[in-house]
Amino acid sequence: MLELQHISFEAETDDGVHKILRDVSLTIDERMVVITGPNGSGKSTLAKIIAGIETPTEGTILLDGENITHLSITERAHKGISFAFQQPVRFKGITVFDLISIASGKKLTVSEACNYLSEVGLCARDYVNREVNGSLSGGELKRIEIATMLARGTKISIFDEPEAGIDLWSFNNLIKVFEQMYATIHGSILIISHQERILENADKIVVLADGEIRAVGDKDEIMPELMNASGICSRLVDRV
Amino acid sequence: MAMDLIQKRLLREVADLHDVPAGAYNIRADGQLAGRNTTANIDIVTKTDKPGIDIIVKPGTKNESMHIPVIIEKSGLQDLVYNDFFIGEDCDVTIVAGCGINNCGTQESRHDGVHSFFVGKNSRVRYIEKHYGEGDGRGTNVMNPTTIVELGEGGYMEMETTQIKGIDSTIRNTTAKLADGAQLIIKEKIMTHGTQYAETNFTVDLDGEDSSTNVISRSVAREDSRQMFNSNIRGNNRCAGHSECDAIIMDNASVGARPEITANSVEASLIHEAAIGKIAGDQLVKLMTLGLTEKEAEEQIVNGFLK
Numbered sequence: 001m002l003e004l005q006h007i008s009f010e011a012e013t014d015d016g017v018h019k020i021l022r023d024v025s026l027t028i029d030e031r032m033v034v035i036t037g038p039n040g041s042g043k044s045t046l047a048k049i050i051a052g053i054e055t056p057t058e059g060t061i062l063l064d065g066e067n068i069t070h071l072s073i074t075e076r077a078h079k080g081i082s083f084a085f086q087q088p089v090r091f092k093g094i095t096v097f098d099l100i101s102i103a104s105g106k107k108l109t110v111s112e113a114c115n116y117l118s119e120v121g122l123c124a125r126d127y128v129n130r131e132v133n134g135s136l137s138g139g140e141l142k143r144i145e146i147a148t149m150l151a152r153g154t155k156i157s158i159f160d161e162p163e164a165g166i167d168l169w170s171f172n173n174l175i176k177v178f179e180q181m182y183a184t185i186h187g188s189i190l191i192i193s194h195q196e197r198i199l200e201n202a203d204k205i206v207v208l209a210d211g212e213i214r215a216v217g218d219k220d221e222i223m224p225e226l227m228n229a230s231g232i233c234s235r236l237v238d239r240v
Numbered sequence: 241m242a243m244d245l246i247q248k249r250l251l252r253e254v255a256d257l258h259d260v261p262a263g264a265y266n267i268r269a270d271g272q273l274a275g276r277n278t279t280a281n282i283d284i285v286t287k288t289d290k291p292g293i294d295i296i297v298k299p300g301t302k303n304e305s306m307h308i309p310v311i312i313e314k315s316g317l318q319d320l321v322y323n324d325f326f327i328g329e330d331c332d333v334t335i336v337a338g339c340g341i342n343n344c345g346t347q348e349s350r351h352d353g354v355h356s357f358f359v360g361k362n363s364r365v366r367y368i369e370k371h372y373g374e375g376d377g378r379g380t381n382v383m384n385p386t387t388i389v390e391l392g393e394g395g396y397m398e399m400e401t402t403q404i405k406g407i408d409s410t411i412r413n414t415t416a417k418l419a420d421g422a423q424l425i426i427k428e429k430i431m432t433h434g435t436q437y438a439e440t441n442f443t444v445d446l447d448g449e450d451s452s453t454n455v456i457s458r459s460v461a462r463e464d465s466r467q468m469f470n471s472n473i474r475g476n477n478r479c480a481g482h483s484e485c486d487a488i489i490m491d492n493a494s495v496g497a498r499p500e501i502t503a504n505s506v507e508a509s510l511i512h513e514a515a516i517g518k519i520a521g522d523q524l525v526k527l528m529t530l531g532l533t534e535k536e537a538e539e540q541i542v543n544g545f546l547k
Contacts, residue, residue: 051529078531085522089522089523089526092544093544093547094541098540098544102527
């Protein structure tokens, strides 16, 4: 179980200090938790704070009761936190096979790596030896990013806008991939998303706006609210 | 030929050889001939006017390879050698050359190799050259390879050069002249560390109609090392030339790139690209989220880049 206790995050910019997150408290123990909210609400920052990429100004993060607030990215990765980037990183010279092997943390056989690629709908033979560089499209990189998450197989898997840049075929299968992922790994999947169809599959939805939690609940409670709400949430409806 | 363990290790590093190779070879150890084999199609003859050898490949020789490694373990040895490769018409051969130095002494060990390639009409040559140095003494390892290429009509040459650590100072000069329809691909990989210095100079003359070249350099400069990349592609006819220098700079290193292109014909199409930068922060972060430490992530990125 992942617990966020009173997390605040301030960022310094040229025009002063900005509060990006204000006193966010949350537990993540369900199969699939989706954090949603308008652009600039602090969703991605919250995800990065969990992965250790950003350090909160205040607050505590507990993983299965252990305080991990000051652990490095690497240490958290070893404790069982994975993070899929919104914009996957490109590498000159590192192949898809290399990346999946590193993610798995062991010596993989080519056929094992291929299984992960097949799960995200990539013809493994065509991709396994390709470099993770600019020759791959945004959609392909995104699917490879998801394959590395499958290879990681950790108890907490964070996806920052997995639907961004993904084509229709992949999107239809994305939900299935999440379901299969849960069936195999039994870990919590935390997704930052605007997508109605992803929200519909959530066990818990967290609505974030202006750095604060506005609502938390299951989809039956939150979805009607999101669809009908005015103000901040109407902007969200425009997105979904 | 009997080789000691150090010689065997050096051979493995520079020529991927675990023992005496099959096919044609000429092994030079500490300035002396240590082994030679010729085949029906490949002849190797010792030069009479200066140190070195002539390698003569008969026209029509296909799918043959030859190994021309040089190994040095005597500290203070200054070795200069001229190797001339005469490749007949319609050949398709692979040449593996390289130099390994094990300098455990305190003096400078030096190998300057001048390799000339005369590639006949419609022949294809793959040339692989590795430079490797090691040693626990304070003696410096110096290598200054010069490569001269003349590609005949329709000829093709792919040249891969690798220098990973171990060489304290290197100035690599490569010049090439291409006839009609000839193509030259150069792939260079360099990693320097400590206070090493590596300079590479490429001059390619695209003399022939529809000749083309692609010069690709990838390098990593660590610690206090320095690198300089110079290239000049001259388009003297209807031709295509491209050069690409991509460098990762780390620590207190210094990297310079001067890619020059000169068009002496309106039909010449020439492009150069050069990029120098540190390892991208998001690359490190990504690999750390996969469980690598920052140091391991750095190694992975560098190894991949130079692979």
